[in-house]
Amino acid sequence: MALSAKEINETTRWQDITEGLQIYEPATSKEFMTGEWRTETPVVDWDKCRQCLLCVPYCPDSSIPVQEGKRLEFDYDHCKGCGICVAACPFGAISMKEGK
Amino acid sequence: MAVRKSLSGNEAVAYAMKQINPDVMPAFPITPSTELPQFVSSYIANGEMDTEFIPVESEHSAMSAAIGAEAAGARTMTATSSAGLALMWEMLYVAASNRLPIALALVNRALSGPLNINCEHSDSMGARDSGWIQIYAEDNQEAYDNFIQAYRIAEHKDVMLPIMICQDGFIISHGVSNIELLEDETVKAFVGAYHPKHYLLNADEPMAVGPYAVSCYGMEAKRAQAQGMMHAKQVILDVAEEFEKISGRKYGFYEGYQLEDAEYAIVAIGSACGTTKDAVDELRKAGKRVGLLKVRVFRPFPGKELADALKGCKAIAVMDRCESFSANGGPLAAELSAALFQAKSQAEVIKIVYGLNGRDYTVTEAKQLFADLEEIAANGRQETEEYRYIGLRE
Amino acid sequence: MRHLTEIRWHGRGGQGAKTAALLLADVAFGIGKHVQGFPEYGPERMGAPVTAYDRISDSEIRVHSNIYEPDFVAVVDDTLLHSVDVTAGLKKDGAILINTEMKKEEILPLLKGFEGAVFIIDARRVCMETLGKYFPNMPMLAALVRISRVMERDVFFREMESSLKHKFAKKPEVLEGNMQALYKAFEAVELVSRPAGRVSSMPSKDRGYRYTASLQSGQLARAAGMHA
DSSP, X not given: OOOOGGGOOTTOOGGGSOGGGOBOSSOGGGGSOGGGGOSEEEEEOTTTOOOOOTHHHHOTTOOSOEXXXXXXXXXXXXXXXXXXXXHHOTXXXXXXXXXX | OOEEEEEEHHHHHXXXXXXXXXXXXXXXXXXXXXXXHHHHHHHHHTTSOOOEEEEOSSHHHHHHHHHHHHHHTOOBEEEEOHHHHHHHHHHHHHHHXXXXXXXXXXXXXXXXXXXXXXXXXXXXXXXXXXXXXXXXXXXXXXXXXXXXXXXXXXXXXXXXXXXXXXEETTTTTTOEEEEEEOXXXXXXXXXXXXXXXXXXXXXTSOOBOSOOOOHHHHHHHHHHHHHHHHHHHHHHHHHHHHHHHHHSOOOOSEEEESOTTOSEEEEEOTTHHHHHHHHHHHHHHTTOOEEEEEEOEEESOOHHHXXXXXXXXXXXXXXESSOOOXXXXXXXXXXXXXXXXXXXXXXXXXXXXXXXXXOOOOHHHHHHHHHHHHHHHHHOOOTTOOOEESSOOO | OOOEEEEEEEEETTSOHHHHHHHHHHHHHHTTOEEEEEEEOSSOOTTSEEEEEEEEESSXXXXXXXXXXXXXXXXXXXGGGGTSOTTTXXXXXXXXXXXXXXXXXXXXXXXXXXXXXXXXEOHHHHHHHHTXXXXXXXXXXXXXXXXXXXXXXXXXXXXXXXXXXXXXXXXXXXXXXXXXXXXXXXXXXXXXXXXXXXXXXXXXXXXXXXXXXETTTTEEEEOSOOOO
């Protein structure tokens, strides 16, 4: 009983899951690679990007990491490819390509 | 030392609430349970309790707030009746499936329509499959005693389920009669402090409550929840045994009254049992072998134990203060009939619906019912009869 | 052996019939009786007819039905006599108590030939003389205790005094008026009709109306001690 989130999977017996399927650790959504769902992928043209960071708050999956005031490459493990960042970018620096 | 008083059922349960002094009570008023939040509010205003009372805008909100508070780690209670319980419906399931041991004082009342404020068990019986433990009381004493036992059962680590402590609206809730109360210190020591293993406000263990589960997890979750209800059976008995030590009053899944050698038995829930006991006494004096089986615990349903208690009976009347509209009698009759069948009982069983919308149930009717049972045992039951009413004009 | 006294109260919403029933249960509890006091809820509105009940016994009370064959009936509002069958099921050797300003000749025809004892009290007069306000509860309670003899007069006054002292702890000035209402009501009860063929006379102040219980049947039979 009371396995950690990592240990619970589709083969876990009812005797071994937590009460009410509660999860006793933070940020377990990181373990869930939703990037796998993506059918289209955002790509940054770094020449056009002015680091205005407007795309960051728009991203519904928090998949645009920021470090020292600058955005980094997309977190493709979790980006679902929704394309909102493309619409949010005032400089046309992001475009979608087909596939992963 | 016990304290003798004369109190109504609501006053008695409110007194238990005061003695237990839980952390949080979100509640919304509805007749006939309104007095419970009212009394608790007065106790708080007078400095006799330090429960956080949350006035909410509906019963749905009351149960939602109770769920939030309990998940946060607070010992939580609420109270309601009838339509109030119906409005909690969605959240009743959420409380149970998230394994939150909330205590709810239910004052049983009919659901509409016709619009009616009086006693009936249709509210709690409708919620019988929501995953809550349900314990019923014959009188104010039992309502008080049951509430004091509630958290010990619900919060037990093998159970972790919400619990409904039911009493008959008006008949018990507003009727004043003698009662023996326990000392505050005795209750405090018995109920103990609440130390949940996991809770949202624990900064050292961030946690998630109420996650989405796809079909490959949901069935396992429900099976695990069912195990809590199965464990509740032993816990209910253990807690009752401990309670007897502090109170001298004995409780179990049921009470058998003159049942051991009874050939004809009435099975009922709640205040009707007291009335039936008087009928039993009168008929016993006349040499009739009659008895009563009072069902105290309906969830978990002690089917095997009830069937076993009835094994010497030739004819049994199972009474529901609730019309299931199943065209097949009420819920207690349906479940007990199934349990008797499993136990290979040969007894004749008649299903009775009585007391709807506060219709009175009398000693005379109980005696007539015993006479009917004797007749049925001798001549058999009408095969075409699914169930019958008593106290109905027809 | 079973000593059970069953009382039915008739009043109108807001007049305190339920409160009177609960008060009676409370004082009877105070002297060690087993009690039940409960209302029967109808429309739950001011002025609507209300019924309340008391059971007072020496042994545990388990029955939870209404009372259909009371030993005593108390009517808080005499206008109910026109609309409610107040003597329904009332035992022939029981008694009815009516709060009214009416005279014997006016009240008796309204009782549909009830053969038992009929008592009246003008609770309004008692209230106005003692409390200055009309709260029929207290006089009715005292009057009912006197005719039903569920407890001794002195015990009743002592119990009421201690319970009112507690209830009005913050308004001690109210105590005296209420106690006076009780004393006065005890004297103001009037027997206006008695069962035929029974010897009755007015009892002494100290002893109240006297009944002896017929123990086998639980019915109350009246001993000597009244006159109409």
